[in-house]
Amino acid sequence: MKVLVYGTGFAGEGHADAFRGAGAEVVGLVGRTASVVSAVAEKLSIPYSSTNWQEALETCKPDIVSIATPGGAHYEPIKQAIAVGCHVFCDKPMTHSAESAVELYTLAQAKGVKTAYAASFRYTASVLHAKRLVEEGAIGEPLEVECISHFNLDRDIPFGWSHRKEDGGGRLNNNFTHTLSIVSSVIGEKILSLIGEVRDDLGKAPIVDGVHNFMTRRNFIPEDLNDPSLKWGESNVEWSYTVMAQLESQFAVKPVSVLFKHGGLVPRYHDDHIVFYGRDGAIYIKGHYGSGPLSVWGKNKQWEEVPTPADIADSIPDVKGETEQCWHYLAREFVKDIRGQSVEPYPTFKEGSQYQQFIDLIRLNQNWTQVSHL
Incomplete structure (x- = not known):
């Protein structure tokens, strides 16, 4: 399994390590700043680095993409990855809105790719x-x-x-x-x-x-x-x-x-x-x-x-840090599932899109009953 990681911060490094722990090959890393992504790729011994996600998809031809950027930067990269048939591992939140999360879940279902949503604690x-x-x-x-x-x-x-x-x-x-x-x-x-x-x-x-x-x-x-x-x-x-x-x-x-x-x-x-x-x-x-x-x-x-x-x-994977252990656990289950092995149900874009809808509803703050007049 070849994995392309999007994100160069704490989550990006953590996802890369998790997929290596699951027996996959991390073939590329994409980030926003050229100097940063090249430095992190060198640090992690990842052979390819880029600031262009679409170009990286075409060059690396990954089986799996791992999305490790802040939630507001998830929508377009995931949409592009689904379009070329990649399985998608995405950190939470799935996106910045219920509408975009539901769209991505629908696209993944239609394309037949597997998804994992890393609400992983x-x-x-x-x-x-x-x-x-x-x-x-x-x-x-x-x-x-x-x-x-x-x-x-x-x-x-x-x-x-x-x-x-x-x-x-x-x-x-x-x-x-x-x-x-x-x-x-x-x-x-x-x-x-x-x-x-x-x-x-x-x-x-x-x-x-x-x-x-x-x-x-x-x-x-x-x-x-x-x-x-x-x-x-x-x-x-x-x-x-x-x-x-x-x-x-x-x-x-x-x-x-x-x-x-x-x-x-x-x-x-x-x-x-x-x-x-x-x-x-x-x-x-x-x-x-x-x-x-x-x-x-x-x-x-x-x-x-x-x-x-x-x-x-x-x-429990033998790695340092609770967050990292949970990423490793989910990545391991995800890779097993893609390979056709039997696994317990894990969070997917179904849950990710549901959670995003729940969050939008909660943020409306429309649950109060005014009683000051009583």
Whole structure:
């Protein structure tokens, strides 16, 4: 399998490594800036580099393309890749809008190419463990789920794609996509209904040149934020959200209620966590994406930490970083599926387009009932 990667930052390097781990050959790398893409390609020992995506498709003739740019830059490259019959691995968010995401899903279906949507934290060891426990009846009938996270992000990180709706920014695109995927993998993939509220707590951010890698953007925060010559960009996305959803589950008679609560700019007091509550018990996972220790509340009426089963632990790719482990896991499943091997269902453009529609609906903020007159 030959893979062409689009993106030279943290995700681009991570995707390239993930596909190599899956036994594929990374034949090319495409980026926006010639000097950057050539340097990263040399660093990763990728033989071909370019700033022209269409030209790279024609030259490299990949079986798979891996899209690792911000969400606002996904639409055209994916559309071009589908047109020439490439299978597509795409990081979240799928695109910047529901309309464009649905179009790409439809095009991929019509062309018959396989797709993978990397809302991939469903592949942490504790989430996989929780999925097994629910299937085994450890908590009885699932009733509700709670996902709580507070990131306390620095308000002065330089202005960029994460601040702009049109570029795939916002906490729904970059946090909710993962937690929804986690809950769906454990409880059930069919989302029946949802309601939500979003808020922009930020307003503006300093405009700074030279930021390339998302993971190092804090290093570029200006020393003097009161400098009169400093330029500022206006945020147009949410930095906080509250979403309630109902999911259908094969393990439950009634829809399972889910609360997703995220504050991007506020500090946490207790640990971020995900909890699955059932009629007979509960499963608690520490961490905003369920990557911490797992505890079970069972018949003895107290919380007990439960170690990860050996076979699940052995299935987790042996690489550094939770994000990287999950990319490796999904890339491995994707390559196996393309090769005709049997795999468990994984997130595709079907889920990616659904999630984008959910996000657009939540952002409308049309769920309030005015009661001030009562």
